[in-house]
Amino acid sequence: MVRARALAGAARRAAGIRGPLWLWLAALVIAALFAVPVGYLVARNITEGSETLSILFSRDTADPLVNTLLLAVTVSAASAAVGTLLAWLTMRTDLPLRGAWRVIAPLPLVLPSFVAGAALLAAVSPGGLAEEVLNPLGLDTPGRLDGFWGAFLVLTAVCYPYVYLPAAARIGGLPPSLEEASRLLGEGGLGTFRRVVWPQVRTAVQAGTLLVFLYVVSDFGVVKLMGYETLSTNVFVNRLYDAPLAFSLGLILAVVALAVAGLERASANRSLAQLAPGGVRARRVSLGAWKAPAVLAAVLSVGGGLIAPVVVLAWWAYRGLAHTGSGFDRTSIDVGALGEPVLNTVVAAVVTAGVAVVVVLPLAYLTSRYGGRAAGAVHTIVAGSFAVPGLLIALAVVFMALKVPGLSFLYLTVPLLIFAYVVHFGVQALRSAEVGVATVDRRLEEAAQTLGAGRLRRLLRIEAPLMAPALAAGGGLVLLSTMKELPATLLASPIGFETLATRIWNANEDGFLADMGLASVVLVAVSAVLTWLLVIRNAEHLR
Amino acid sequence: MRAVEDVSITVPAGTVTALLGPSGCGKTTLLRLIAGLERPDEGSIHTGGETLSTSERVRPPEKRRIGMVFQEGALFPHLSVAENVAFGLPRGPERERDIEQALELVGLAGMGKRSPTSLSGGQRQRVALARALAPGPEVLLLDEPFANLDPALRVELRTEVASLLRTLGITSVFVTHDQEEAFVMGAQVIVMRDGRVLQSAAPSELYSRPANRWVATFVGEANVVPGQGGGEAAETIVGSVPLVEAGPAMCEVLVRPEHLALDAGEAWEVEQLEFYGHDTLYVLKDEHGEKLMVRASGAPRYVNGDRTSVRYAGPPTVAFEA
Numbered sequence: 045m046v047r048a049r050a051l052a053g054a055a056r057r058a059a060g061i062r063g064p065l066w067l068w069l070a071a072l073v074i075a076a077l078f079a080v081p082v083g084y085l086v087a088r089n090i091t092e093g094s095e096t097l098s099i100l101f102s103r104d105t106a107d108p109l110v111n112t113l114l115l116a117v118t119v120s121a122a123s124a125a126v127g128t129l130l131a132w133l134t135m136r137t138d139l140p141l142r143g144a145w146r147v148i149a150p151l152p153l154v155l156p157s158f159v160a161g162a163a164l165l166a167a168v169s170p171g172g173l174a175e176e177v178l179n180p181l182g183l184d185t186p187g188r189l190d191g192f193w194g195a196f197l198v199l200t201a202v203c204y205p206y207v208y209l210p211a212a213a214r215i216g217g218l219p220p221s222l223e224e225a226s227r228l229l230g231e232g233g234l235g236t237f238r239r240v241v242w243p244q245v246r247t248a249v250q251a252g253t254l255l256v257f258l259y260v261v262s263d264f265g266v267v268k269l270m271g272y273e274t275l276s277t278n279v280f281v282n283r284l285y286d287a288p289l290a291f292s293l294g295l296i297l298a299v300v301a302l303a304v305a306g307l308e309r310a311s312a313n314r315s316l317a318q319l320a321p322g323g324v325r326a327r328r329v330s331l332g333a334w335k336a337p338a339v340l341a342a343v344l345s346v347g348g349g350l351i352a353p354v355v356v357l358a359w360w361a362y363r364g365l366a367h368t369g370s371g372f373d374r375t376s377i378d379v380g381a382l383g384e385p386v387l388n389t390v391v392a393a394v395v396t397a398g399v400a401v402v403v404v405l406p407l408a409y410l411t412s413r414y415g416g417r418a419a420g421a422v423h424t425i426v427a428g429s430f431a432v433p434g435l436l437i438a439l440a441v442v443f444m445a446l447k448v449p450g451l452s453f454l455y456l457t458v459p460l461l462i463f464a465y466v467v468h469f470g471v472q473a474l475r476s477a478e479v480g481v482a483t484v485d486r487r488l489e490e491a492a493q494t495l496g497a498g499r500l501r502r503l504l505r506i507e508a509p510l511m512a513p514a515l516a517a518g519g520g521l522v523l524l525s526t527m528k529e530l531p532a533t534l535l536a537s538p539i540g541f542e543t544l545a546t547r548i549w550n551a552n553e554d555g556f557l558a559d560m561g562l563a564s565v566v567l568v569a570v571s572a573v574l575t576w577l578l579v580i581r582n583a584e585h586l587r
Numbered sequence: 588m589r590a591v592e593d594v595s596i597t598v599p600a601g602t603v604t605a606l607l608g609p610s611g612c613g614k615t616t617l618l619r620l621i622a623g624l625e626r627p628d629e630g631s632i633h634t635g636g637e638t639l640s641t642s643e644r645v646r647p648p649e650k651r652r653i654g655m656v657f658q659e660g661a662l663f664p665h666l667s668v669a670e671n672v673a674f675g676l677p678r679g680p681e682r683e684r685d686i687e688q689a690l691e692l693v694g695l696a697g698m699g700k701r702s703p704t705s706l707s708g709g710q711r712q713r714v715a716l717a718r719a720l721a722p723g724p725e726v727l728l729l730d731e732p733f734a735n736l737d738p739a740l741r742v743e744l745r746t747e748v749a750s751l752l753r754t755l756g757i758t759s760v761f762v763t764h765d766q767e768e769a770f771v772m773g774a775q776v777i778v779m780r781d782g783r784v785l786q787s788a789a790p791s792e793l794y795s796r797p798a799n800r801w802v803a804t805f806v807g808e809a810n811v812v813p814g815q816g817g818g819e820a821a822e823t824i825v826g827s828v829p830l831v832e833a834g835p836a837m838c839e840v841l842v843r844p845e846h847l848a849l850d851a852g853e854a855w856e857v858e859q860l861e862f863y864g865h866d867t868l869y870v871l872k873d874e875h876g877e878k879l880m881v882r883a884s885g886a887p888r889y890v891n892g893d894r895t896s897v898r899y900a901g902p903p904t905v906a907f908e909a
Contacts (some may be wrong), residue, residue: 487661489625491715493648494655495675495722505674509665 127207152349156263207252262433364558406479476518605773654724671697834906852896
């Protein structure tokens with residue numbers, strides 16, 4: 045017999061707003077750890093005091109700052125244009141082989157920018173592909189393309205997918221009836237894009253462009269290769285003999301990155317985000333006479349960002365492998381020497397991914413289950429650590445280990461490197477984990493409860509298996525980013541700890557182009573597999 | 588705001604009780620309180636002699652031996668049908684047999700290897716029922732289990748589930764907003780509105796003797812006509828209507844449409860009619876604009892605009908305070 049008596053207001057509160065105390069404690073500790081590097085960066089500048097102020101207004105600062113902003117703004121604009129154009133072409137026009145382009149267009153994501161930059165330089169270096177192809181034809185090798193234009197081209201070629209992916213997903217999700225209505229009201233193809241499609245796609249393009257901007261300001265490899273002085277190269281160069289200058293420049297860089305990220309968030313119009321889903325096949329805009337130029341544009345974008353660099357690197361790798369064993373010849377390859385960097389890369393990336401997934405889980409429970417302003421603040425700290433360049437995170441943790449009493453045992457150790465990675469890339473795991481937590485219908489847990497399952501059993505039998513795909517995807521993204529990260533790895537790696545990224549970098553610096561080529565091909569191949577599995581295959585615009 | 592206010596219900600052991608009310612009336616909250624998924628601010632919940640919930644202590648749902656069938660089944664999508672059913676069963680040699688028995692009970696014998704995603708809506712609810720019943724709960728709760736099925740399937744499944752629950756003799760509480768479903772399933776029906784219980788009775792009594800005007804119109808079709816009397820009958824626009832107990836002098840009298848009969852006459856005009864096959868529903872209007880519903884068996888005998896008269900031809904009914 046059941047008696048339910050005077051059950052006053054059991055209320056929604058139980059399902060409610062606040063989370064359990066232990067979850068909050070865990071989240072606070074984790075959020076504090078995420079805030080440590082930036083906190084140290086700020087603290088160092090404050091303790092340096094007046095010096096910081098004089099550095100801020102000196103010429104030493106102004107030039108690299110202007111260079112950084114110039115490059116970031118131009119690359120962002122170019123990537124936004126290329127990415128949006130490609131998205132529209134592949135989703136809404138009769139571009140030939142649209143299906144293939146949808147798969148190919150995001151592929152430059154697999155190339156770390158410094159690898160693409162090194163490939164460009166290697167192509168025109170003596171003995172490179174350009175010489176080999178052009179000289180027999182009686183043509184001269186083109187001059188070295190470097191400085192601003194070199195950096196601009198390489199970064200745009202590898203960055204446009206950050207715009208393409210969200211823009212294509214958004215265009216693909218727009219109800220075709222909107223465009224049909226516009227056409228019936230007498231607007232042409234371009235006019236419809238401008239007046240109907242663009243206003244809806246703007247937010248997606250803006251979010252993608254922000255990623256490009258953050259990528260460019262944090263880039264170290266390409267600008268260093270191209271001899272273009274930015275804040276990041278100055279931070280790197282000055283860190284050893286003028287640490288106060290490096291920290292001041294670092295703070296400026298961090299402020300630029302965070303300010304732009306904040307502005308984008310504030311201006312994004314998210315009210316458009318929830319529209320009726322597309323579904324119905326969209327009408328295609330006929331390109332007519334524009335078909336050939338459109339194909340050319342697509343070929344150039346993808347060719348420059350992916351095919352050319354890969355061909356060049358493969359060429360050097362092939363040459364090296366064909367000449368094995370010729371001692372001091374800089375074009376030969378010691379294949380065995382690649383084993384350790386590969387192992388180091390895999391171990392560091394896998395451990396980072398694992399740690400990141402576990403660490404962000406309490407935060408994900410808090411933000412997606414209980415929400416509220418405090419949970420939002422926790423999310424912002426983690427997301428902000430991604431906006432701050434990895435170079436600065438690494439700089440801060442390395443100096444902290446060096447200077448803060450009691451932490452010296454961490455100085456230039458693998459755990460410290462992994463801590464820097466986790467702080468920098470944690471948000472990628474956090475977003476996936478939030479999706480994962482949200483996919484577990486609370487009623488499933490309640491059903492398990494009524495069937496007698498306690499907290500641990502529910503976690504293991506219900507929540508973990510259901511969240512596994514999302515957690516794996518988040519871990520995979522962290523894995524991918526960690527493998528490709530150069531500056532943080534250069535700065536925070538233990539002495540003698542070489543990863544593929546640093547191996548490529550050092551081989552290139554020393555002119556071992558064949559070694560560089562092979563290491564790059566390996567890195568690109570691994571990254572291609574991961575990118576395909578995690579990003580492109582799941583991209584909404586393919587459905 | 589409180590979702591449930593000052594509610595006291597008693598569910599007799601071994602029978603099915605239906606909680607009936609419009610959406611937002613608090614019936615689902617009441618069910619979740621019984622399950623231990625929510626904590627009461629005041630009051631208590633007991634099974635037999637045991638106290639399950641008070642405002643201080645709530646025995647967790649997993650320690651209650653209360654089974655629940657959720658609205659859309661809430662089947663674990665990553666587990667097979669058999670694994671879903673096995674979830675609440677103890678490990679042991681009898682486990683396989685128990686799973687098979689539970690599936691047989693709901694007509695899904697041999698489907699254990701299937702994935703929940705490959706099942707139809709009706710099959711999913713059957714699995715949900717098997718899963719809830721398998722551990723042998725003391726009480727079974729069902730939260731609008733047929734709400735998302737198409738009408739024909741809903742009728743078929745509820746008949747089957749009703750007879751299954753009766754055969755098993757398990758104490759059950761069933762939430763629905765569908766009056767027909769409540770009447771078919773429940774030996775006792777509890778009507779709720781705005782977090783309060785309005786009436787608790789067997790279906791036939793609820794229909795013939797609703798506690799107030801709101802219940803009368805919520806449970807089935809009703810004419811509520813003004814009446815005068817104070818004795819064993821009331822004078823109304825349809826003539827004298829017998830009452831089950833003496834009403835107030837000025838009252839409102841419940842007149843079910845099927846208790847009215849049509850005769851030759853001029854007082855009422857046929858304004859609208861709907862033919863349902865087994866019967867016909869007429870909407871009549873008099874010269875003052877008063878409307879009346881009349882349900883008569885068989886095909887229509889009038890057309891719109893015809894004139895007729897009406898008389899009361901039913902059993903004694905109830906009168907409410909005007």
